[in-house]
Amino acid sequence: MNYAGDVAALLRKDLLLELRAKETLPAMAIFVLAALTVFHFALPSGSSDLAADGLLWIAILFTALLGLSRAFVAEREQGVLDGLVMSPCDRSAIWLAKSLSALTFLVLVEAIALPAFSVFFAPVSLTTVAAVALADVGLCTVGTLLAAMAVASRTRELLLPLLFLPLALPIVVGGVGASVTANGGRYLGFLLVYDLVFAIICWASFEYVVAE
């Protein structure tokens, strides 16, 4: 009960901070729309929908990275992470709340991005929507852990993409596979396994990431 309450309190705090500051969500929304617009003009006319599907995943990946790079900004600026880490709450609650807030922002941005993609390129299939939902979970769980690691570094802006992109590669493979193949179920299963495995790893290892 305490654990769920801690996660809820931390999540509420993140949403409240974003609601007031409006720093992350608008930036992510503008970025993904700008990226899709650029892709629309960059892709030669007559290109296949398969190529466009690939570009959708690039846009999602880098939009997620943009959001994750700001995930611990509030904690870093005032040293708040020390206060959270010293509290008796389970430290994984900090990770879970931060992952859920990152997931919320990403899903909200995708609620704009997917219709925009349909306008610019081709309608989005239900399989793609399912793949995006599963990919979001993986991107946010892994990305939040890596963002917590990077925040302690002086080269955090450089470190996060370097750590995040290789680990996000299986998500892109699964997402693109689900979007472009006739039998996307296999790739959805792959994304589900990735989510489960990495969620458990991140949940269990966050304690050690925030300890010195």
Add this chain to the structure above:
Amino acid sequence: MIHARGLSRRFGRKRVLDGVDLDLPESGFLLVTGPNGSGKTTLLRLCAGLLVPTGGSLEIAADRGEIGFLGHDPLVYRGLTALENLELYGRLYRVPERRERSGMLLERFGLWEVRNDRVASYSRGMIQRLSLCRALLHEPRLLLLDEPFNALDTAGAELLQRELAERRGATVVATHDPDRVSRLATARLAFA
């Protein structure tokens, strides 16, 4: 409460603390003095569990959550109000009746009138007062204060002195202004 033998801490090749011995009983008050860069902050962060010693031994007879820490950073969210910050910390630090306790501290530290203002609008001194409220919120058995008089006006400094005088439990204060708390000190540690 604190038992250290040969406590050392390096950052890369730089040795910041070297062979510190320290004993502080349950109700002791340790005054730590020394010039900038002498290791005062490092000692407090080691005691808070935020750093790990690279040499020697350190035993703290307080669990996580029983330690109150005031460092150089205020450890409060600028985008939240004072009340929201204390509400969050009260929740995470398992403070019973946290609303009442938060209100009492805000009142005592002169922040009640601005409790619903965002911390971003506070002066440095007000943030320091709020930071003290945060550190004291869960009535810690071990209180670690790093330069607590920084940015406080005369009234704020006197308030803190009274708070420390009334406090039960172990206290460690690192300061460049030892006169303010020297009469409370039961032990002293002076870094060169």
